[in-house]
Amino acid sequence: MAALPVEGAREQMSGGSMLIRGAEIVLPDRIVSGDLRVVAGKIESIAIGGGLVPNGDEMLVEGEGLHLMPGAIDPQVHFREPGNPEKETIGSGSRAAAAGGVTSFFDMPNNNPAATSLAAMQAKIDSAAATAVTNYGFFIGATPNNVADLQDAVGTAEAPSPTDGICGIKVFMGSSTGDLLVHQQEHLENIFANTGGIIAVHAEDEDRLNARWPEFQDRTDIAAHAEWRDHECALLATKRATKLAKDHGHKLHVLHLTTGVEADWLAQNKGDLVTTEVCPQHLTFDQDDVEKIGTRLQMNPPIHYTEDRDTLWRRLKDGTIDCIATDHAPHTLENKALGFPTAHSGMPGVETSLPLMLTHALDGKCSISDVTRWMCEGPARVYGMKNKGRLEEGFDGDLVLVDLENSHTIQDADTWTNVGWTPLAGMELTGFPQLTVVGGIPVHGRGIGGSLRGEPLCEAGEAGIALKF
Ligand code: DOR
Numbered sequence: 001m002a003a004l005p006v007e008g009a010r011e012q013m014s015g016g017s018m019l020i021r022g023a024e025i026v027l028p029d030r031i032v033s034g035d036l037r038v039v040a041g042k043i044e045s046i047a048i049g050g051g052l053v054p055n056g057d058e059m060l061v062e063g064e065g066l067h068l069m070p071g072a073i074d075p076q077v078h079f080r081e082p083g084n085p086e087k088e089t090i091g092s093g094s095r096a097a098a099a100g101g102v103t104s105f106f107d108m109p110n111n112n113p114a115a116t117s118l119a120a121m122q123a124k125i126d127s128a129a130a131t132a133v134t135n136y137g138f139f140i141g142a143t144p145n146n147v148a149d150l151q152d153a154v155g156t157a158e159a160p161s162p163t164d165g166i167c168g169i170k171v172f173m174g175s176s177t178g179d180l181l182v183h184q185q186e187h188l189e190n191i192f193a194n195t196g197g198i199i200a201v202h203a204e205d206e207d208r209l210n211a212r213w214p215e216f217q218d219r220t221d222i223a224a225h226a227e228w229r230d231h232e233c234a235l236l237a238t239k240r241a242t243k244l245a246k247d248h249g250h251k252l253h254v255l256h257l258t259t260g261v262e263a264d265w266l267a268q269n270k271g272d273l274v275t276t277e278v279c280p281q282h283l284t285f286d287q288d289d290v291e292k293i294g295t296r297l298q299m300n301p302p303i304h305y306t307e308d309r310d311t312l313w314r315r316l317k318d319g320t321i322d323c324i325a326t327d328h329a330p331h332t333l334e335n336k337a338l339g340f341p342t343a344h345s346g347m348p349g350v351e352t353s354l355p356l357m358l359t360h361a362l363d364g365k366c367s368i369s370d371v372t373r374w375m376c377e378g379p380a381r382v383y384g385m386k387n388k389g390r391l392e393e394g395f396d397g398d399l400v401l402v403d404l405e406n407s408h409t410i411q412d413a414d415t416w417t418n419v420g421w422t423p424l425a426g427m428e429l430t431g432f433p434q435l436t437v438v439g440g441i442p443v444h445g446r447g448i449g450g451s452l453r454g455e456p457l458c459e460a461g462e463a464g465i466a467l468k469f
Contacts (some may be wrong), residue, residue, distance in 0.1 A: 004299065005175075009257035010239065013129055013441075015040060016038065016039075016439050016441050017037075017038055017039050017040060018037070018038050018059040018061060018217070018397075018437065019035060019037045019054055019055075019059070020035065020036045020038075020063045021035045021050065021052065021061070021062055021063055021065025022035065022059070022062060022063050023066050023067065023401060024063075024066065024067045024068065025067075025068045025390065025391060026067055026069045026368060026369060026372050027390075027392075028319060028372075028377065028390050030369075031067070032048045032049075032377070033048075033050065034046060035047045035048065035050045035051065036068060037052055037389065038399070038437070038440040039440075040060075040440065041059075041439035041441075042387075042394060042396060042423075042440070043305060043391065043392065043394065043395050043396070045393060046287065046392075059442065061449065063401055064234070065403070066075075066401045066434055067371050067401070068391065068399060068400075069101070069368075069376065069391070069399070069401075069402060070389055070390055070395075070398060071101060071102065071103025071104065071134075071400050071436065071437070072100070072101050072103065072375040072376055073104040073106075073375065073379035073388065073389060074106070074325055074326050074375075074379075075105075075106045075109065075307075075323065075379040075382065075383060076202060076325035076326065076327050077097070077105045077106065077254065077325075077327070077329075077350050078177070078346065079092075079093035079094075079450055080112075080330065081127060082111050082124075083112025084111075085294055085418070086332065087331060087332060087419055088330045088417060088419070089127075089133030089418065089462050090127050090128050090131055090132055090136070090417050091127075091132060092147050092204065092418045093107070093417070094132035094134045094136070095133060095353065095416045095456060096328075096351040096416035096417045096455070097134050097302070098133050098134050098351045099351045099433070099436070099444045100350055100352060100353060100433065101129050101433035101436050102350055103134050103135060103229065103398035103399070103400070103436065103437070103464075104135035104137070104170075104388065104467060105135075105136060105137070105350065106136075106137040106138070106139060106379075106397065107124070107136065107137070107318060108170055109140055109141030110170075110176070110178030110179075112178065112438050114178055114179060115141055116141045116143050116146050117146070117152070117388070118140075118149060118152040118153050120140075121138055121140055121153055121165070124138045124165075125138065125164075125166075128165070129466070132460070132464045133460065133461075133462065133464055133468075134438050134464045135398065135464045135465055135467050136464060136466060136467060137165055137167035137469065138167065138376070139170035139465070140166060140169055140170070141153070141172075141254070142169050142170065142171045142178045142180070142182065142191050142199075143308065144182055144184065146189040147190055147194050147195065150169055150194075150195045151194065151195060151196075152185075153169075153185040153195065153459075154168065154197035155196035155315050156194060156196055157193065157195065157249075157250070159196070160196025162196075162197060162352055162469045164467070164468050166469070167198075167383055167469050168197050168198040168383070168469070169198070169199045169200065169201055170199075170200050171191065171199055171200070171202070172202045172356065173188075173202060173204065173205065173237045173240070174203060174205060174209050174300075175206060175209065176199065177300075177302040177329065177344060177346060178343065178384040179315045183205075183206035187210055188240075188244055189244065189248075189405060191376065192244045192245065192247070192250045193250075193253065195250070197251070197469070198382075198383065198384075199241075199250060200270040201237070201254055201255060202252040202300075202301075202310060203235075203238040203241055203301075204229055204237050204300065204301055205236040205237045205288075206211055206233075208233045208275060209228070209233060210245055210377070212230075212233075212385060215228075216228040219279055219341060220339070220341065221340070221401045222290055222291065222294060222295065223287065223290070224289055224341070224344075225302045225341070226287065226303065226304050226305070229261075231247070231259045231260075231261050231304070234259045234262050234301055235261050236266065237294055238262045238266065239265065239458040242266075242269060242270065245273045246271065246320075247357070250273065250275055250387060251275075252273055252275070253274075253275045253276065254266070254274065254275070254276040254364070255325070256301060256313065256325065257276065257277065257278050257282070258308065259308050259311075260303075260312065260315075263276075263314075263315035263320055264311065265310050267277050267315060267317070267318070267320040268322055270320065273383045274313060275322040276320050277322060277323045277325045277378075277379075277382075278316055278325075279324070279326055280324060281297070281303060281326075281327075281347065281423065282303060282312055283312055283316070284309075284356060285309070285390055285423075286306040287304070287306070288306075289303070290302075290303050295336045295337075295338075295343040297339055298336075298340060298343055298345050298346075298347075299329065299345065299347055300325065300346075300390075302321055302345075306369065308383065310338070313365065314367075316366075316374065317370070322381070322382050323375070323379045323381075323382055325344070326349035326350050326463060328347075328349045329346025329348070330345075330348045330419040331343070331344040331419065333420070333421055342379050346441070348417045348421065348423070350417070351415060351416055351422075351424055352410065352415075352429070353375070353429040354371070355401070355402075355410075355427060355429040355433075355435065356372045356424060357375060357431075358371055358402060358431025359428075359429045359430050359431060360428055361376060361431075362430050365437075374410060376388075376389040376417075377390055378457070384409060384469055385469065386467075386468065387409075390419060397439055398437065399432045400435070400436050400437075401435040403431065403432055403434050403435065404431055405430075405431070406448065407430040408428065408430075408458065409427065409429075410422060410426075410427050411423060411425050411431055411452075413453070414451075414452040414453045415453070416453065432446060432452065432454075434446045434448065434453075439463060439464070441458055441463040442458065443458050443462075443463050444457055
């Protein structure tokens with residue numbers, strides 16, 4: 001197999017133009033052998049069967065034996081900037097994304113302080129322009145009384161006015177990491193009635209969480225987490241958010257679905273306004289894994305039970321669940337070592353989601369085309385992104401070449417996240433990206449036989465743009 005252009009890639013960079021030859025190209029409807037050319041950051045031609053001739057001005061990549069996919073889009077990450085650089089920054093998170101074949105991310109506002117104004121959003125967008133190596137979008141956080149700020153960022157119901165780099169509004173209906181919370185009906189009504197764009201909700205019912213806390217507050221076994229934040233807690237909030245969306249004709253995205261009852265209910269009730277997502281960890285782990293692995297698998301909403309995992313797979317395959325997001329939420333190992341219930345909830349995932357899902361594909365749980373639909377096309381469709389998520393002439397040159405012929409046991413030391421660990425440590429995975437390309441610019445490379453961590457191929461800020469919605 002040809003060596004990949006890890007060495008010399010920077011010198012060969014030529015204005016976002018490259019020719020990838022002889023790859024297995026994952027098109028929207030089939031997988032074909034062929035060549036793909038990117039010119040000035042856009043896919044210019046796809047030659048099924050090959051035959052494109054290098055023109056001398058472009059970087060040449062031999063893709064033989066590799067699958068070429070659209071770059072993955074991760075529509076839910078927590079990069080901790082501002083406030084907690086020891087956990088992640090926009091720059092470090094974006095590097096991790098690139099290493100994982102993720103070429104666009106949408107970052108959450110539960111920072112310290114929370115990002116709830118246009119000025120705070122602009123600071124994040126400016127930081128991303130200087131430090132990211134992938135495309136970026138940011139959610140603005142809703143509070144009980146910041147509708148005017150939300151309108152500055154996304155416009156009103158009558159006159160939506162998206163800002164480049166702002167993907168939508170985030171509402172925490174139940175408490176999680178940080179202090180963002182909107183759970184009273186009048187405040188939720190106000191937000192749904194008076195804003196444009198899309199509202200993404202963390203759907204857990206705050207009143208039920210508070211009411212049942214005394215029953216669980218003395219438990220130190222991690223099983224208590226899913227018992228406390230139970231099915232009913234998730235279902236109540238998902239139903240309530242769906243009603244708000246329908247009453248006000250507002251687009252709604254239910255984040256990180258974790259229970260079978262929600263997925264089954266949404267299958268009957270979601271209609272045209274509501275979309276939803278699932279995380280790879282909820283498709284991979286169950287209560288036994290949580291018991292065994294411990295706080296590394298502690299998150300909100302929690303990993304529930306085997307039946308939930310099975311139903312989530314079923315509802316992903318039948319199209320009820322629109323896309324996959326990681327909810328990449330790094331906390332330090334020192335914090336996780338505090339044990340349950342003191343440890344914070346959340347786990348890293350942005351750099352392992354694609355290999356993990358491709359491993360599921362090779363294990364027969366789904367197909368490579370399914371993974372592309374869920375991780376590339378799906379997020380682009382949900383958030384109305386143009387020219388992203390598919391390998392098609394005229395689309396953006398956001399690409400990933402993955403190796404499905406080799407597998408590797410991943411360890412904490414193989415990661416790029418600032419917290420330096422993965423809940424998948426010790427698992428054998430395939431589908432590691434060999435080359436990640438953003439707008440025709442190579443941003444991360446591995447190379448067969450190279451280190452599993454791979455190498456950055458561009459400087460901070462050299463690739464990636466504010467996403468348009
Ligand atoms: O487990 C979680 N961690 N769930 C969330 O909703 C927030 C996230 C975080 O930011 O740590």
